Amino acid sequence: MIRMNSHYKKLKASYLFSDIAKRVTAFQENNPGTPVIRLGIGDVTRALPQACVQALHKAVDEMSMDQSFKGYGPEQGYAFLREAIAANDFQSRGCAIDPDEIFVSDGAKCDTGNFQELFATDIRVAIPDPVYPVYLDTNIMAGRTGEFLEGRYQGIVYLDSTKENGFVPSIPAQSVDLIYLCYPNNPTGATATRSQLQEWVDYARREKALILFDAAYEAFITDPDIPHSIYEIPGAREVAVEFRSFSKTAGFTGTRCAFTVVPKDCRVFDENGDSYFLHGLWNRRHSTKFNGVSYPIQKAAEAVYSPEGKIQVKELIKGYLENAAIIRKAMAELGFDCVGGDNSPYIWVDGRSDSWEFFDRLLKAGVVCTPGAGFGRCGEGYIRISAFNSKEQVEAAMGRIAKALS
Numbered sequence: 001m002i003r004m005n006s007h008y009k010k011l012k013a014s015y016l017f018s019d020i021a022k023r024v025t026a027f028q029e030n031n032p033g034t035p036v037i038r039l040g041i042g043d044v045t046r047a048l049p050q051a052c053v054q055a056l057h058k059a060v061d062e063m064s065m066d067q068s069f070k071g072y073g074p075e076q077g078y079a080f081l082r083e084a085i086a087a088n089d090f091q092s093r094g095c096a097i098d099p100d101e102i103f104v105s106d107g108a109k110c111d112t113g114n115f116q117e118l119f120a121t122d123i124r125v126a127i128p129d130p131v132y133p134v135y136l137d138t139n140i141m142a143g144r145t146g147e148f149l150e151g152r153y154q155g156i157v158y159l160d161s162t163k164e165n166g167f168v169p170s171i172p173a174q175s176v177d178l179i180y181l182c183y184p185n186n187p188t189g190a191t192a193t194r195s196q197l198q199e200w201v202d203y204a205r206r207e208k209a210l211i212l213f214d215a216a217y218e219a220f221i222t223d224p225d226i227p228h229s230i231y232e233i234p235g236a237r238e239v240a241v242e243f244r245s246f247s248k249t250a251g252f253t254g255t256r257c258a259f260t261v262v263p264k265d266c267r268v269f270d271e272n273g274d275s276y277f278l279h280g281l282w283n284r285r286h287s288t289k290f291n292g293v294s295y296p297i298q299k300a301a302e303a304v305y306s307p308e309g310k311i312q313v314k315e316l317i318k319g320y321l322e323n324a325a326i327i328r329k330a331m332a333e334l335g336f337d338c339v340g341g342d343n344s345p346y347i348w349v350d351g352r353s354d355s356w357e358f359f360d361r362l363l364k365a366g367v368v369c370t371p372g373a374g375f376g377r378c379g380e381g382y383i384r385i386s387a388f389n390s391k392e393q394v395e396a397a398m399g400r401i402a403k404a405l406s
């Protein structure tokens with residue numbers, strides 16, 4: 001008899017996006033003359049930068065000729081891409097990251113989800129609330145949680161992100177071994193300061209713990225004081241892994257390319273306290289279970305770092321940030337407390353009511369957002385509005401909301 005992994009039974013079916021879809025469909029049937037404006041999904045809407053498209057075309061042509069055809073590539077990713085990443089994303093910011101410490105992959109979702117495989121089942125895991133659901137769900141699948149009681153899984157240390165702490169949780173009272181952090185945050189759009197990140201790094205060093213730092217929205221940081229990488233924090237090379245992605249940076253959500261940084265100073269420990277290099281473990285896992293991102297896509301990602309690519313990516317991000325500013329201003333003018341939107345494409349709005357109730361009010365006005373409760377218990381009462389749409393649509397949406405709510 002083929003038996004299932006029963007931990008899967010503990011997963012809460014995510015009704016979030018199907019519930020949203022159902023309500024939107026119902027609204028459309030009753031209001032056929034008012035097409036909804038979608039500011040709900042965490043997906044980009046604007047085309048790939050031209051530099052990436054050109055690199056992609058050129059690489060496809062190379063694949064069409066025997067002399068330049070490529071088969072399997074290096075397991076960690078092509079050196080041309082890892083060198084461009086190390087130089088532009090890290091060394092230029094004073095972070096001593098070597099191309100050898102970079103693992104190219106097809107997504108930060110897979111990497112943030114898969115990384116927990118390297119650790120024992122009985123470690124203590126700390127996960128922010130609210131946050132990107134992948135961290136929690138993959139730990140449930142791996143059997144690191146108990147029962148679901150009052151909206152939370154037993155065995156997980158939840159890091160509450162609330163208005164009181166500025167949506168950046170402080171160090172937990174109990175000791176933990178693995179810590180997920182995501183800044184700029186999805187869904188709150190909040191960022192962490194240098195000193196806040198330093199506290200986490202110092203904590204991890206004291207506890208011999210590890211931080212998994214998801215920097216998928218790094219490109220949206222405009223404030224010069226906010227660190228772009230955890231490796232800008234002294235000591236982080238010993239205790240932190242960083243996840244990055246071209247998805248939100250350069251519109252690669254459908255193209256698929258990301259990378260994970262595992263510094264050679266990070267160690268993990270066995271039951272005797274003997275230490276092992278994390279880099280070696282992830283290398284073994286990555287090369288055993290993954291066969292690389294296609295050559296044309298890695299060439300397209302490399303073009304993000306070309307002179308034209310850099311300008312085009314900046315333009316892309318600037319457009320979304322202008323939308324975010326429009327949203328934040330409009331919601332603030334209506335009297336709502338908001339965070340995010342300044343260094344992030346997401347605006348987290350305190351609706352002062354049930355998340356779904358507020359969602360329904362906006363839907364009545366013809367605008368789709370995401371109810372905060374879908375991201376964790378602390379998200380109740382909030383909604384997330386996304387800047388991923390055209391400026392015209394964002395302005396129209398804010399006009400509709402202002403008319404309906406004021």
Ligand SMILES: *Cc1c(COP(=O)(O)O)cnc(C)c1O
Nearest residue numbers: 107108109132186216245247258
């Ligand atoms: C969008 C997103 C990612 C990126 O995932 P990809 O698989 O690289 O597309 C990672 N982390 C967070 C928090 C995200 O919102």
